[in-house]
Amino acid sequence: MYNLTPYLFFAGRCEEALDFYSVCFGGVVVTKQHFKDAPQVIEGADPNWVMHAEFEAFGMKLMLSDGVVAKELKGNNVALSLVLDSLDEQSKLFDKLSLDGRVMMPLADTFWGARFGKVEDKFGVRWMLHCNIA
The missing domain is CATH 3.10.180.10 (2,3-Dihydroxybiphenyl 1,2-Dioxygenase, domain 1)
Structure with missing residues (x-):
């Protein structure tokens, strides 16, 4: 989801x-x-x-x-924040969005209890992928 x-x-x-x-x-x-x-x-x-x-x-x-x-x-003052419920799905999607794009912040565990990363895709759209760590 x-x-x-x-x-x-x-x-x-x-x-x-x-x-x-x-x-x-x-x-x-x-x-x-x-x-x-x-x-x-x-x-x-x-x-x-x-x-x-x-x-x-x-x-x-x-x-x-x-x-x-x-x-x-x-x-570019807008990003799309996508909340996922699977760490595996988050990794796959991050890799796909990064293709020919720019990783702004690699996926990493955060102090707020989630794994988070930020990428700008090849079209200049910024994506923020967030997944709670169980």
């Missing part, structure tokens, strides 16, 4: 975007973590920027972040 969620990047304006979408849609911020809250320093990240946020309204779910560095966002 796959669940696809748009992931939006704001290069330092994520807090502002969360406030804006809350007013527009009347939704709620379900979770919000800043880079300074991570258990290790994340190179290139402003510690006061939003590392990850989730927003929900009317059955819609968005994930948002300031991203690590602004140059990563130039002209």
